Amino acid sequence: MKVEYINPFVTSTRSVFATMLGWEITRGAPFVKNSDQPHHDVSGVIGLSGKAKGTIVLSLDREVALAATEALLGERPAEIGEEVVDAVGELANMIAGGAKAQLEQFAMRVSLPTVITGKSHTVQFPSRATQIAIPFESEAGPLMVEFGLVEQSTEESDTTEAATAER
């Protein structure tokens, strides 16, 4: 995966947090995630597909997820429930929307977001995709954006489809 693909995810994440929550977040050094997995409490996952396919994961610890939901809604939720799921799903959706707009050469669209809750889960990509992790520091604590992006030939896409469609 090309290094220049990192920047759209960084700038989109920073602008979504600034615009939606009023948080100025600072970026740490991106790294390639391997088997030494960070664990998280809440993750928003959203896919991208078009001339490339990708996925974006926004992972937060419990406290950061609660603070982010409070910044969005004006009221702190008592627990990790529906309000937090909606808030984290919408943040992931907007980060994906901003990143795909900067990667317009791939004409990607976003999927529906899902939100994972559960203490100390990890989100991994299958081994064929490079998983870039970008740590950020916010006023409520650390958060992480992970993404993968694979440029695909039309041929590859059609082969997969044909193979499963036949059955």
Add this chain to the structure above:
Amino acid sequence: MKVEYINPFVTSTRSVFATMLGWEITRGAPFVKNSDQPHHDVSGVIGLSGKAKGTIVLSLDREVALAATEALLGERPAEIGEEVVDAVGELANMIAGGAKAQLEQFAMRVSLPTVITGKSHTVQFPSRATQIAIPFESEAGPLMVEFGLVEQSTEESDTTEAATAER
């Protein structure tokens, strides 16, 4: 969401398990998932986007994930590690590929899969999307496929993109 959208996910799941693992799995009654969340140990998540947007989640308990990986690779992995992540990611990918081929009117493509591990996590959709859960019974135990699908206007897609691109 229309009831006729359920069948492509059912038939695709059954055919992928039959073809890839040699498992004949039986379907239970689909239901709309709400706040009473089932918990799982391993989940493969993959997005779909095009003229509709969606997401598919294949969730397995630890034992079923290990048995499925063994059926795929011929050897039982010692733990939930890279082999299980790859196997569950590929199963989710193939289920998505089969379902989108049957929903060709939406011209959807698949995103990159992600695989969530962590004891007793839940996968939720933000409240604007209906989350249909389809339980299946396999020779190794129960498993679940959850999906959502939203038909979208081009207008909605463009508005989201424009809003985030400006920042």
